[in-house]
Amino acid sequence: MTGLSSKPVVDGTPRPHSLGTWTATLLVFGSSAAVLVVEIVALRLLAPYLGLTLETSTLVIGIALTAIAAGSWLGGRIADQVDPSRLIGPALGLSGAVVALTPAVLRSTAEWAPELLLLIASLTILLPGALLAAVTPIVTKLRLTSLAETGTVVGRLSGVGTFGAIVGTILTGFVLISRLPVSAILLGLGTLLVAGSALVELRTRKWRGTATLTLVVVGAGLATTVAPGACDTETRYHCARVVADPDRSTGRTLVLDGVRHSYVDTDDPTYLEFAYVRAIAAVVDSAFPSGEPLSAHHVGGGGLTFPRYLAATRPGTRSLVSEIDSGVVHIDHSRLGLSPRSGIDVRVEDGRLGLRRLDDAGHDLVVGDAFGGVSVPWHLTTVEAMADVRRVLDDDGLYVANLIDHGNLAFARAEVATLGAVFEHVALLGEPADIGLDPTATSKGGNFVVLASDRPVDLRATQEALDARETGWKIATGADLTSWIGDARRLTDDYAPVDQLLQPYSPRSTR
Template identity: 80%
Template sequence: MTGSSSSPVAEGTPGDFGPGPRAAAVLVFGSSAAVLVVEIVALRLLAPYLGLTLETSTMVIGIALTAIAVGSWLGGRIADQVDARRLLGPSLGVSGVVVALTPAVLRTTAEWAPPVLLFIASLTILVPGALLSAVTPIVTKMRLTSLAETGTVVGRLSGVGTVGAIAGTVLTGFVLVSRLPVSGILIGLGTLLVLGSALVEWRTRGWSGTPALTLVVVAGGLATVVAPGACDTETKYHCVRVVADPDRGSGRTLVLDGVRHSYVDLDDPTFLEFTYVRAIASVVDAAFPGGEPLAAYHLGGGGLTFPRYLAATRPGTRSLVSEIDSGVVRINRDRLGLGSQAGIDVRTEDGRLGLRRLDSGSRDLVVGDAFGGVSVPWHLTTVEAMKDVRRVLDEDGLYVANVIDHGGMAFARAEAATLSETFEHVALVGEAADIGLDPAAASEGGNLVMVASGRPVDLRAVQDALDARHTGWRIATGDDLASWIGDARPLTDDYAPVDQLLQPYSPRSGQ
């Protein structure tokens, strides 16, 4: 950089030893992009342990913004007090090490010390975020040679940093997550940051300290490979594992983000392991004549257990499934035998959008079994969504939905109130204590099945089917259901605090 005749900057400014305009832009762009990559990937790392909820997203975003604020403030303050050349390399290097170690640290903590997971997760976002955010004021200090160009330099680098953040967000969301495991993304990013640190150190001060940092990154990568909690496949939305049933050779359990979502018997699609699936089958079998083919639509796919059941027990049934995660669809085809099932059409799409594309009165049955973590995606729970379900059902059509809740069951009550706003006939199926039929027993929560239709369903036949399948579940309807719902408020597109209503739980999905 060259000076001017204007007032000089403070003593100690590196002047000609600072990065040129292009190098400065690269440093600011790259560090700002890295902060957003870390933020987005942290959400995916934490989802298996904290759930993919609004609270988790809010926490991660809040910590990232705190890191940006702290790093920008401290970076500028320290750069005014010491030679800025001494700060740039360590900021990149240390942040690179922390980023590369993050998958191993978080997964190990989640397995062995879950009470401190939030604290450790905060540090793995805060430390690299602050160090990377400090790069912009440090580079700005190194680029300034006179007060006359302050506005130009600060404005240009701030703009470059913002563009970098946008690029990091878009690159991660649209490219990296769909092509690489999250551990690979963070190890690769950490390695790039350490290499950047080495290059900066070489250009300004020599290679001091960077070989050691590189070794730490390599060790972090090795640690991540053997860390607990690894996935068979990391898709756009889930950490996926397929677990063989040791007691049933053809049995497979699909595990998404640490939660058992589906059980599939490759040889016998009529075998239903999870209680809630047996309950859905009981409702459908009682509501429609045996063996009659149906036109069914499924919100959420998972392991496609129920579409397979319908195909096997009601030949000629046409099941259309909206599954948002293409990786889960691929797992179904490659490892869960989907190719051998006729009459099942799976579309990779959001369920609400898929529902909107269906013709009115085109379905006998709609099954709701979509989950993000342990909660139903909020936009599939509202009065507006249920009106669309009602629209696509024919006059004798049936809506059956799997819901999970615990504690005071606030979300489940609100969803039952929502269905009551839309359908004339609503019933709730579950453990007697959970649905208010056994007040003396403590409710533990878990899976519930909600049934809604424009016509009455033979509930006695449903109860007989539930008993025949040894579910132990009962049915609440009429006054019992109204009493259980209480003053719960229906959910709407304008008001659907699903994540706040859903109570904490101990993983028991798929009972």
Template identity: 80%
Template sequence: MTGLSSSPAAQGTPRADGLGARTAAVLVFGSSAAVLVVEIVALRLLAPYLGLTLETSTMVIGIALTAIALGSWFGGRIADQVNPRRLLGPALGLSGAVVALTPVVLRTTAQWAPATLLLIASLTILVPGALLSAVTPIVTKLRLTSLAETGTVVGRLSGVGTVGAIVGTVLTGFVLVSRLPVSGILIGLGTLLVVGSALIEWRTRGWSGTPALALVILVGGLATTVAPGGCDTETKYHCARVVADPDRNGGRTLVLDGLNHSYVDIDDPTFLKFKYVRAIASVVDAAFPEGQPLKAHHLGGGGLTVPRYLAVTRPGTRSAVSEIDKGVVRINRERLGLRAEAGIAVRAEDGRLGLRRLGAGSRDLVVGDAFGGVSVPWHLTTVEAMTDVRRVLDEDGLYVANLIDHGDMAFARAEVATLSAIFKHVAVIADPTDIGLDPTATPEGGNLVVLASHRPVDLRATQETLDARQTGWKIATGDDVTSWTGDAQVLTDDHAPVDQLLQPYDSSQ
């Protein structure tokens, strides 16, 4: 009789090359989990240099998926041509070496060769991702000893790999990032992969080759400790540093992901270094009677410069702050002199959720100063978010927010259009060239402060305060705002392309 034989010999896969079911599951589970750990941690590692934007996330996810596709494709092809047992050790070991070296390579590249950062970053995700993704087809080849069990083996290993990816994602997002620095996560993962490689090599060919890989891990770990671009603290969301001001004893700058987010004078909270903070203080001082205590809510904390200022200039003010990063809150208490008696209550929570828990008409002032990189988180820019801001303000309440944009200011104009759809009175404070008050000049962009209320604000007093604080900024309102905003789209929860509208700063200009 003629036909297909299901015997192992007829299929060219000797049972001697098989792999134990438990070992196979561990290899597939672990390698799949490792791919997702690398992907998520890469986002954190790149944020200080590329920004934590939708584009950055999309790029990293796309590269990781490309790595999975390439590894699965070529891993299967090579496994059909070479003894699969000889492939497992090198795949794990080489991926481990690259993973462990990733922090020092990326940070060094960002400092000394920033033009090549995207290429190097892509390779540090693509290479280990492809090698680790190749493990599943290699292991599948070793487990397939009969046509009769093909579906069972492939289905089981596919399921194990998917569970591994889920565990890697959840473990990284909920546990590892909150407890370990990203460099420690990658060095630890790389070490585990090299150890796995050593065990596989030992079972197949002795310890040949693994000492060299272990040495690479050791060198990579040591190099990471002296790599440029390190952090004082790696929080759940940021690479954070506190830099002392050589010109003021109490001056401290909070640097998050390489950007100066806040300046605080611990000894004198009324000293406001950043121009946009002086603008916010000017708006508040002109809108409310001098010394009147306020009930304020702050979206985003940073160094808590504005809450500290209000606590000193308006004794009795109660400031509640929604700051998503517990690490930043801890830095304020341990290194930036935040005291419990200052009337500042900080909750580690998302700003939108923080708004939702507030009662209607419960606040005199809401301050928006939340940023992910240089972008306001999109869900804090929409009509729905601003409706919630309007809800928590009393009838004379004021919303004032810091924005950053460049180029044609598409995002800033869209946000002002959004505020105009909710509030009766909206004004923009910035350099005159950036808000259309000097049509002969080319906008450069940077910080802008927007204010919105259902009652008119004394703009003359605001301008006098801005001038007294030497900001050089002017106020646009009424027809000037309408003309500058033009046909800018109103942002909604259903459509808020903030990352696409936002224009990055062009240093070549």
């Protein structure tokens, strides 16, 4: 049986229409795949405004599951009360229109009414998700021609729907996002859903809304081109922009998901705009003889500001960088002036896996500056990860890392406690109020730099270097640092709730 046929019988009761096997399979497979496409792409759309954290992912997954549950339940109930053949076209068409409108609506809301973003985001996932989830029970109703085959029909279509969800997940994560902007993915999906609605309408002639929805999709495409918040480039992991500095002709800021990740002066790599980078430079310059080449490994690359600084100030330095996002590496070369002759070797790899590939005791310096949004990926924060850092450092080696935290600084305290479990000497650099050295001032949080080593570091020279670079930062160590850490629990591979500990001030803050 193919297509739509008339007058099937369920225990002798005539029914107006039924679906052929292949038509039913295609509808269930496609609608289930579409739900997962919407879910995954929604995470990418929200990341510039809410951050790409465990909480954001959990929220989106929860909303998507709610939509699937509600759509399945309501779709089944309505299919028992209304001719099911009249429901498929509207479900596909309306969901397609909402999906196509989602990029423009979400980005406009985030810019002009951010207090409504969670509500609007929820609706843009709930509505199409529920409509698409309703397709399976509707199709199941149309396929049931006899109670004797109920188990077979329900089981087959349930399996097809699950397989469609798997294909939608894999296709989006491994193919679509790496090749297409998220707005193009959603516009294309919306177009396919409305086209599917039109094909169903041609067969059933029960609904006449496809023309209107086609106009909505066209309008959504036009709206997306003028909506705020567009990216210069959508990489595998980020919405990326390069912003020129109006006060410095060669200055460029790399913005990833709305966060200023790196500042690069393409003509002068010794110019360091961000305070935390100047602090890292102060630590390294005071810990090693001036001009001495180093063997350095960088966990996280971004705009490669500090590797460029080392190449300029310490000729002969070998810098190996683990940067997970190939799109960011491409921007470094195409937009931020990275020369192939810079002496900087960038590997597209996860930072933890990159550490594992390094030889023991082969580096003078390891720099930790990897972020997803404003959060250090949890697997780079643990005792086990720090033990790997310690393994690749020589006896006089130094680990320096950039951290961000706000509020009660629970994550920063836990990370410093973790480093204390691995290294003999640990110190924390930051604003005096933030690191407990000025009890009369209120802590605001922000960037911190933590240094760790098995050899003592000349902290007086480090403080002089911080002052020379006009950071305004101080150094906490010893009893002051112990008091600041308090009862913070060490992070391990078995326990590292980084997203819950972290209290970001704003997803648009400066790394």
